[in-house]
Amino acid sequence: MKLSKNNIFLILPHIILSLVSFLVFQFCYKYHFFIQEQNQIFVWSWQYIAEYFEQNSWLTCFTGDFLTQFFYYLYVGPIVTAIIIFLIAIASYKSFNTIFNNKTSFIISITIEILVFFTIFDYKFNINYLLSVLFGFLSYIFYSKIFKKDNLIFAIITLLFGYYLGGFAQIIFAILYACKILKQKRLKEFAIIPAITFIIPLVGQRFYQTTYTRNLSYPDFCIPTLPDMHSEFSYSIATEYYFKHFDKVEQIALTQDTMTAQSGIYYNMVQAQKGILPDKIKSQKIPELGTLIHIDENSPIEAINLMNDFYYLIGDMAMAERAAILAQVFSPKNRNVKMIKRLCEINLVTGDTAIALKYLRILEKTLLYNDWAKKHNPYTFDKKVEKEILEKRNFCNSTNAIRINDNCREILLELLQSNPDNIIALDYLLCTDLILGQLQTFKADYYKFCIKNNRQRLKKLYTEALSK
DSSP states (O other): OOOOHHHHHHHHHHHHHHHHHHHHHHHHSHHHHHHHHHTOOOOOSHHHHHGGGGSSOHHHHHHHHHHHGGGGSTTHHHHHHHHHHHHHHHHHHHHHHTTSOHHHHHHHHHHHHHHHHHHTTSTTOOHHHHHHHHHHHHHHHHHHHHOSSOOHHHHHHHHHHHHHHHTTHHHHHHHHHHHHHHHTTOHHHHTHHHHHHHHHHHHHHHHHTSOHHHHHHTTOOOOOOOOOHHHHHHHHHHHHHHTTOHHHHHHHHHTSSSOOHHHHHHHHHHHHHHTOHHHHGGGOSSOOOSTTOOOOTTSOHHHHHHHHHHHHHHTOHHHHHHHHHHHHHTSGGGOOHHHHHHHHHHHHHHTOHHHHHHHHHHHHTSSSSHHHHHHTOTTSOOHHHHHHHHHHHHTSOOOOOOOOSOOHHHHHHHHHHHOTTOHHHHHHHHHHHHHTTOHHHHHHHHIIIIITTTOOOOOHHHHHHHTO
């Protein structure tokens, strides 16, 4: 496209929309991109890369997953996405410009850019979808450049390559090709390309061992939707806790008049680490601790991820491992880099070095977690990491009781029997007693773990309860 004055006016709106999308994603929706990075792991090994060839759309999926790993940095996702949106707009304009006039092509491309922008708010969105859309338009541009006159055989070959490399990109090519031959009134050919477009996945589903719908839409269609700010809020507080930005966790939680269950639990986890949980619990309208939450395969993934953090904090490695494995199972493609890191930490704390090394070998083959893996290698421990692991090990549950449920009271009692100095577990036990209104149970627990062990916990909340 030559940059004449006319073309500049055509491109400028696309640039403005792309800049707007970057600003929206960077300042209002950036945590959604980080969660995408957490829900995958890109490993530099031939065995891992070869798995991409086991499904169609391997090129766009490989490229998308490679780029997604850099969403770890909260500014990369919005930048990459805005660039791809712009490229889709330009490619769609160029594609339709071979069929319609400039004005019509411009209107269509602007419409596509806006629709694509809103599809990113879909909770299923991933960048592989955007790359398949882009590949669909690029395949048509490539075909139009190579074959000045339409050739049905080469159009079918392009369809096959579109399916193999870009998944549903073949559908975009078929729509463009059908529009062109319909405009040229070549009605005899009109039905051939669309028919073949739907036949290819029918054959492919047998080859790739998947359903027809899955094969046709791979790597997943996304629909235009409005921003989900509730999810963004949930992701923001979980992400800041992950990065150990505890001041930000408090700031985000306190922006609400009444905390949600998730924000309340994360907020209280920060207070518990500071040793001031009893001082803060009375100020909350709905004090959420996490001690009354049960998780299973029917629990939302946010709850499973949250409880994994909670159990690790109080020191119960068995329950933390259970929650981490559940999160891994219910993650896309059963891969979640955050859970791999957590499983590694858990086994380092429990002293299961062989299992920890298994996870470390995976992380060593990544670009962004290689350094983390080296620091957590038990044979070359970073001093700060070793200190954290040893401190956490002191508070592990050492009882031999076989647990048949996730009753948190039993968990906290076992943790305190294992180590009465576990102040975090003690505060959670006593505060839960008071939240449930079980004053006599509170007094019995306080006597057993504070007075009897000569470890009195002199907090205003506790002294008021004891005096009643």
